[in-house]
């Protein structure tokens with residue numbers, strides 16, 4: 308029990324006092340959990356537990372059938388839900404070199420996170436490490452593990468996760484939001500009906516890329532300009548190639564590298580990334596590693612070079628938010644009224660204003676619940692064996708945390724497919740009683756998203772200023788748009804919206 312409380316305390320100190328009741332909940336739960344064992348002696352008690360071989364789950368052939376015949380290759384988020392229904396909340400999937408244990412309830416995710424150790428690992432990225440070893444470069448925050456990751460992360464946390472520090476980025480973010488507003492105005496005026504902006508998501512992707520780059524590079528990339536600068540295009544294209552090749556490189560064994568061109572092109576893409584990163588943005592190699600690590604996590608592998616579509620979490624979330632607001636006039640009016648009352652006469656919102664906009668926060672939370680940008684996260688057990696739901700797992704077990712299935716579970720969120728921001732408001736009768744891990748779009752624990760605060764600031768500023776200037780509507784008879792998975796959860800079709808200027 309002592310070890311449980313220590314773990315809960317450690318977690319608490321990482322995330323802050325705000326969540327004190329949540330830690331109490333964790334500590335209480337831990338007292339009665341099967342996971343509350345001395346993990347160092349797990350091997351000796353492993354005989355009392357079932358093992359990975361006892362788990363239900365699809366065979367390789369069944370998985371291939373689901374992906375390629377039943378059409379779930381770009382709907383792996385929906386496959387989580389279906390497989391949970393078929394196999395229960397914990398199951399095993401095998402495909403190619405991947406052997407994964409899926410967990411799909413909030414409680415099971417909590418059990419994995421509780422045992423993630425001091426230096427959690429999402430997944431092994433041997434090919435990324437190999438490139439860096441070859442060029443004698445450091446791994447960076449996304450790839451690094453162990454004490455070196457912890458060192459970088461500890462240096463970043465106070466800068467990135469403290470609201471006061473992040474609020475210092477407000478002027479840069481507002482500058483980029485002003486460009487977005489100009490771009491929306493230009494595009495709507497240019498359209499035949501003078502209100503419709505076609506494929507809004509791709510404009511917001513450029514906004515997201517521009518926003519994060521101006522914070523990290525302290526220089527503007529020009530993504531929202533009419534003509535995107537060549538260097539920026541080259542940088543984006545290198546990221547695109549690197550991500551597209553990343554899966555291929557991992558899938559084929561090493562000895563095939565002389566036969567197929569993937570590895571050579573993968574190395575070239577990384578070389579280009581560093582070259583352009585350092586030339587264009589004038590950053591030193593260590594900074595470049597850090598910046599590139601951050602950027603590449605959220606860039607969509609399939610984005611087209613001719614029309615750069617850079618998918619970042621913030622822009623993706625904004626696209627879905629506007630999509631729902633356009634379909635729900637009541638929610639949109641409530642949001643507009645809140646913004647107008649806190650910032651009358653289109654006053655520029657500040658970080659302080661945001662503290663008085665609970666409804667806007669609820670709108671974004673609800674969007675992230677329905678569309679968690681990262682629909683499935685990972686944890687690789689490195690330090691110790693773990694016990695989850697009466698199963699014993701050895702070191703090097705890859706867990707898949709099925710965020711999407713959990714945040715769509717009706718035992719946590721009644722009518723889970725409905726967009727109901729009210730469920731997040733305190734003192735509201737329709738507030739859901741849900742497990743604290745039932746919607747964790749930014750991940751949880753010490754390895755959770757380091758950009759959460761920056762992302763929130765960007766989304767709140769962009770949404771409030773768009774609402775100050777426009778009412779959004781859908782075109783008559785516009786079809787519903789469903790998400791698809793391309794590593795991230797993205798709209799399956801372009802989102803076209805009308806922007807009606809407000810008086």
Ligand code: HEM
Pocket residue numbers: 429448449460519600601604619620621624679680681684685748749750751752753754755756757758759761762
């Ligand atoms: C709505 C926007 C965003 C969402 C939903 C999101 C979500 C996530 C998730 C789920 C993870 C994995 C966490 C885990 O393993 O527990 C993650 C990691 C990470 N995110 Fe974000 N993210 C967003 C925006 C950003 C932004 C704007 C930045 C950059 C400033 C960023 C930087 C990172 C980094 C560096 C990591 C790796 C942290 C580590 O391994 O220590 N994210 N994010």
